[in-house]
Amino acid sequence: MDFSSDTAAPAHPAVIEAIAAANQGNQPSYGGDEVTARLRRHLSETFETDDLDFWLCASGTASNALALSILCSPIGAIACHEEAHIERDERGAPEFFSGGAKLRLLPGHGGQIDETALRAALAANNPNFVHETPLEALSLTNLTECGTAYPTSKIEQFVSLAKAEGLNAHLDGARLANALASTGASPAEMSWKAGIDVLTLGLTKTGAIGCEIILVFGSKRAEFPQLQARAKRSGHMPPKMRFLAAQAEAMLTDNLWMTLAAKANQTAREFADILCAKPGVTLAYPVDGNEVFCMLPPKIEALIRKAGVKCYPWPGGSYRFVCSWTTLASDLEAMRDLLAES
Ligand SMILES: Cc1ncc(COP(=O)(O)O)c(C=O)c1O
Incomplete structure (x- = not known):
């Protein structure tokens, strides 16, 4: 992921x-x-x-x-x-x-x-x-x-x-x-x-x-x-x-550039929904594009780190997750499954 x-x-x-x-x-x-x-x-x-x-x-x-x-x-x-x-x-x-x-x-x-x-x-x-x-x-x-x-x-x-x-x-x-x-x-x-x-x-x-x-x-x-x-x-x-x-x-x-960007934006919105369905996860900023900035409770933070999910800790205490034209539905499903363990 x-x-x-x-x-x-x-x-x-x-x-x-x-x-x-x-x-x-x-x-x-x-x-x-x-x-x-x-x-x-x-x-x-x-x-x-x-x-x-x-x-x-x-x-x-x-x-x-x-x-x-x-x-x-x-x-x-x-x-x-x-x-x-x-x-x-x-x-x-x-x-x-x-x-x-x-x-x-x-x-x-x-x-x-x-x-x-x-x-x-x-x-x-x-x-x-x-x-x-x-x-x-x-x-x-x-x-x-x-x-x-x-x-x-x-x-x-x-x-x-x-x-x-x-x-x-x-x-x-x-x-x-x-x-x-x-x-x-x-x-x-x-x-x-x-x-x-x-x-x-x-x-x-x-x-x-x-x-x-x-x-x-x-x-x-x-x-x-x-x-x-x-x-x-x-x-x-x-x-x-x-x-x-x-x-x-x-x-x-x-x-093509707009098609790919619209797809990445849509994927980011779906990704944000998956994350925010977990109690304690909140958006640091609105998801207007293909980036999701979330505040994560320590338990989820630890889970994500342990699973090796690639994302960046961001100044201000949030985590940044970026979707691209190539982010797959299966990537989102893998995240959903991982979060189900918490
Ligand atoms: C807002 C913004 N401007 C410019 C850049 C360009 O950076 P690079 O020199 O890595 O292509 C980036 C890359 O992350 C960016 O996020």
Whole structure:
């Protein structure tokens, strides 16, 4: 029973087939190939706009750090949730790639920034006061690190508050598909239509081998050459870009990414029901996507540990269980049987 992460899951067969299909003959390097050209059309359709540029990376950390490096200068700060992946799990990559930008951590329940805290930080922002590091960007995450989903209206509201103070807006969408499946919003509504300048769209957790797309929208496209130069400088310019593009194309074709995310979300809800049927088990956060965070009584905690169920203890005392496109009904049944022993 492996509920450790959606990155522990295999890639979808369509992704493997797409890579094999792209493996024909020579193609121009560094994104000049046919598959990457086709991907542009897929992205325009998916996001309902031609007013975008994109870059492909193999990891979410690299794509977040590159994205933020064009949204915040070395002498500025990025407002984000105190549990954000860019703060807790990226070993200072945003600071490194931006050349020194600070992260300004904001509190909030369930991985979502508290509105009052955001308003206070924006109200106190004073770019003309030389002793302070002014906010230059807001970074939101959807799904959040606690598995909850911001509704699009909240993203829109937070971004418009930030923009009123001259900030740029970034969305970490490592699990964007799960947030879209949960809220019913379209990719366009949750990104550029909500004012997001740069989206890092993860496909790895959804079912790719390793493919994250940095999408740059609207007026921020002026910074795209800088993003490319930074990608090159930091070693994130894959020469055989076609194999990353092939993964993305397979995921977007016939909306496979959304089908897989909806399935993972549904499995997580069923998993949560199984866990919560046990007395003493409570959800730490609502299950909006494919992650379940539970408080477990000591007896169940011990049982799960003894059985070697893979999951992560999480800050705050809960346990995180992640479902993926490949989590089987039999995995859930095995969990139900195990819990019956308690
Ligand atoms: C919210 C979020 N952002 C970004 C990432 C990307 O991380 P990685 O560099 O492991 O692909 C993750 C991975 O766990 C994540 O949960």
